[in-house]
Amino acid sequence: xxxxxxxxxxFRVALTLENFTLALIGCILGTIFGALPGLGPANGVAILIPxxxxxxxxxxxxxxxxxxxxxxxxxGGRISSILLNIPGDEPAMMTCLDGYPxxxxxxxxxxxxxxxxxxxxxAMFATIGLVLLAPQLxxxxxxxxxxxxxxxxxxxxxxxxxxxxKNQAKTVLASCLGLGIAxxxxxxxxxxxxxxxxIIELYDGIDFLVVIVGLFAVSEVFVFIENTNLDKxxxxxxxxxxxxxxxxxxxxKIVPAMFRGTFLGFLSGILPGAGASLGSFVAxxxxxxxxxxxxxxxxxDERGVAAPEAGNNAAAGGxxxxxxALGVPGSGTTAVLLAMLMTLDVTPGPLLFKQNPDVVWGLIxxxxxxxxxxxxxxxxxxxxxxxxxxIPSKYLMPVVxxxxxxxxxxxxxxxxxxxxxxMFGLLGWMLRKLDIPLVPIIMGVILGEHMESNLRRAMTxxxxxxxxxxxxxxxxxxxxxxxxxxxxxxFFRKKIKLTINKLQK
Amino acid sequence: xxxxxxxxxxxxxxxxxxxxAYIVEESFISDHVGPKIYPYIVSFFLxxxxxxxxxxxxxKPKWPEFRKIIEILITAIILIMYAVFLxxxxxxxxxxxxxxxxxxRLGAKLSSAFTAGLIISITIFILFRKILGLSLATxxxxx
Numbered sequence: 120x121x122x123x124x125x126x127x128x129x130f131r132v133a134l135t136l137e138n139f140t141l142a143l144i145g146c147i148l149g150t151i152f153g154a155l156p157g158l159g160p161a162n163g164v165a166i167l168i169p170x171x172x173x174x175x176x177x178x179x180x181x182x183x184x185x186x187x188x189x190x191x192x193x194x195g196g197r198i199s200s201i202l203l204n205i206p207g208d209e210p211a212m213m214t215c216l217d218g219y220p221x222x223x224x225x226x227x228x229x230x231x232x233x234x235x236x237x238x239x240x241x242a243m244f245a246t247i248g249l250v251l252l253a254p255q256l257x258x259x260x261x262x263x264x265x266x267x268x269x270x271x272x273x274x275x276x277x278x279x280x281x282x283x284x285k286n287q288a289k290t291v292l293a294s295c296l297g298l299g300i301a302x303x304x305x306x307x308x309x310x311x312x313x314x315x316x317x318i319i320e321l322y323d324g325i326d327f328l329v330v331i332v333g334l335f336a337v338s339e340v341f342v343f344i345e346n347t348n349l350d351k352x353x354x355x356x357x358x359x360x361x362x363x364x365x366x367x368x369x370x371x372k373i374v375p376a377m378f379r380g381t382f383l384g385f386l387s388g389i390l391p392g393a394g395a396s397l398g399s400f401v402a403x404x405x406x407x408x409x410x411x412x413x414x415x416x417x418x419x420d421e422r423g424v425a426a427p428e429a430g431n432n433a434a435a436g437g438x439x440x441x442x443x444a445l446g447v448p449g450s451g452t453t454a455v456l457l458a459m460l461m462t463l464d465v466t467p468g469p470l471l472f473k474q475n476p477d478v479v480w481g482l483i484x485x486x487x488x489x490x491x492x493x494x495x496x497x498x499x500x501x502x503x504x505x506x507x508x509x510i511p512s513k514y515l516m517p518v519v520x521x522x523x524x525x526x527x528x529x530x531x532x533x534x535x536x537x538x539x540x541x542m543f544g545l546l547g548w549m550l551r552k553l554d555i556p557l558v559p560i561i562m563g564v565i566l567g568e569h570m571e572s573n574l575r576r577a578m579t580x581x582x583x584x585x586x587x588x589x590x591x592x593x594x595x596x597x598x599x600x601x602x603x604x605x606x607x608x609x610f611f612r613k614k615i616k617l618t619i620n621k622l623q624k
Numbered sequence: 625x626x627x628x629x630x631x632x633x634x635x636x637x638x639x640x641x642x643x644x645a646y647i648v649e650e651s652f653i654s655d656h657v658g659p660k661i662y663p664y665i666v667s668f669f670l671x672x673x674x675x676x677x678x679x680x681x682x683x684k685p686k687w688p689e690f691r692k693i694i695e696i697l698i699t700a701i702i703l704i705m706y707a708v709f710l711x712x713x714x715x716x717x718x719x720x721x722x723x724x725x726x727x728x729r730l731g732a733k734l735s736s737a738f739t740a741g742l743i744i745s746i747t748i749f750i751l752f753r754k755i756l757g758l759s760l761a762t763x764x765x766x767x
Binding site: 296341520538554574575 | 653707
């Protein structure tokens with residue numbers, strides 16, 4: 120009952136004209152960011168954060184705007200997967216497998232409608248799951264002290280690569296690069312400058328937004344410049360959608376697939392470090408295992424598009440659970456959302472539900488509303504969104520680059536930040552080439568300070584006894600999960616790699 | 625550059641990082657851990673993962689041809705110049721040049737690149753400065 124009252128209050132926050140407009144804009148922008156190959160949810164959110172700061176939005180409003188972008192990108196990703204066989208963002212990769220074959224059979228419209236439905240289904244259930252689960256997790260989290268929190272942060276990093284990672288060492292390296300960057304600047308506990316070498320601009324540390332926008336958005340410009348020649352192929356692309364109304368029989372056929380996809384996706388979303396890509400991966404492979412009786416998967420089976428789409432949208436919602444309840448994000452995009460809350464002086468984690476109920480419940484209500492808006496945007500209006508795919512990157516990328524610059528400059532007004540951002544753009548391009556994941560770097564930069572301060576607070580409480588880090592039962596459980604989560608991929612990776620390779624053929 | 629070279633690079637970077645942590649002057653009041661230990665812990669993992677990359681590298685990445693790399697570097701330099709000149713010559717002019725350049729390098733003809741640059745810079749200026757009220761660099765002409 121209590122939850123219901125909170126939810127009603129949440130709708131009051133979300134249904135104000137300002138917030139509803141922001142949710143609408145967020146959904147539209149998110150779908151666009153998701154649909155355009157190369158611009159994922161993390162990109163979209165990263166570019167918009169500086170703008171929402173500069174516009175002076177309240178924490179609840181910024182959260183509503185950005186979470187709508189996040190959900191929207193999950194919907195939008197499927198559009199280019201289905202129409203062009205190019206995943207709009209990483210989680211939409213699995214949707215290509217059966218989505219594009221459907222397009223080749225002239226059933227693109229149907230595929231878009233079915234995936235739109237599946238996305239709605241997954242996201243709606245995940246949001247309900249969030250409502251039910253997060254307050255419970257908060258109760259547990261209130262028992263956590265610095266020792267447990269430190270363990271939790273380590274767990275987030277150790278499991279970050281997760282089963283989907285290609286090389287654990289690279290994930291560790293990337294995380295530590297991020298954590299290292301976070302230590303630059305004045306040490307918050309003692310007030311002494313660290314690693315700043317008398318450079319005044321470094322005393323405040325490197326702003327995480329500069330790192331995020333540099334690594335994600337600016338590096339994308341370099342990637343596009345590198346692949347200019349490939350762009351010519353795209354000039355000839357034609358988009359034919361056709362009939363968008365599927366037969367009732369087909370809809371019935373995908374319902375069980377949506378259920379399974381949603382369940383698996385939500386689970387993988389809650390797990391730290393897994394995120395939406397894993398959600399859609401697990402949903403697709405599982406669905407294929409149990410439904411592929413006539414060997415129709417990979418040749419345009421409707422269940423093969425419904426399951427991963429339900430999966431990635433459910434995972435997106437699931438990933439908000441640990442982010443809101445514990446303050447420990449499970450994925451890159453939720454880490455960015457978390458960072459935004461911290462910058463607005465809102466502390467995520469269990470206290471968030473007590474101190475800023477308007478942010479939490481307003482956000483949750485906005486997600487419900489956003490879902491309905493997204494369903495409308497993504498089924499009847501999908502034709503207009505798919506037109507966006509026809510904008511050539513030679514006109515699109517300059518816009519992305521310039522808007523990134525505008526956002527960062529709008530906050531700090533400092534050329535130094537912009538230069539650092541370009542450097543990170545170059546670094547991001549290089550790291551992508553080397554197959555070193557960028558998300559752990561971002562998480563490191565964002566969480567580094569909190570992780571360190573929790574460690575040091577724990578040591579202060581326990582008089583510098585390092586063994587106290589494994590003193591409580593909760594912390595022992597967390598450390599065990601950390602250990603298992605880190606070791607397991609070494610055994611499973613080969614198998615998963617093989618599966619992915621097989622699927623991509 | 626492959627994983628092995630990158631491993632060596634991060635190893636050197638880590639040594640520099642450890643040195644930077646080592647020379648931090650501690651204040652006379654400090655907590656138990658102090659400002660140095662945590663960077664040391666991070667360094668430990670940096671070194672282990674760098675060594676791992678060095679001894680067990682993945683397959684070599686496909687780097688673009690030399691000409692492309694130069695092109696990317698020049699773009700980076702143009703963007704850095706953009707950052708430097710932004711407060712000097714104002715938003716509209718610098719954005720016009722930078723976005724035209726990117727558009728040109730992404731395959732647009734010079735004339736259409738300049739048109740795109742003009743449209744982009746003026747649209748962003750009107751949208752973000754005039755309508756949304758963001759502070760953009762103004763420069764001597766006020767735009």
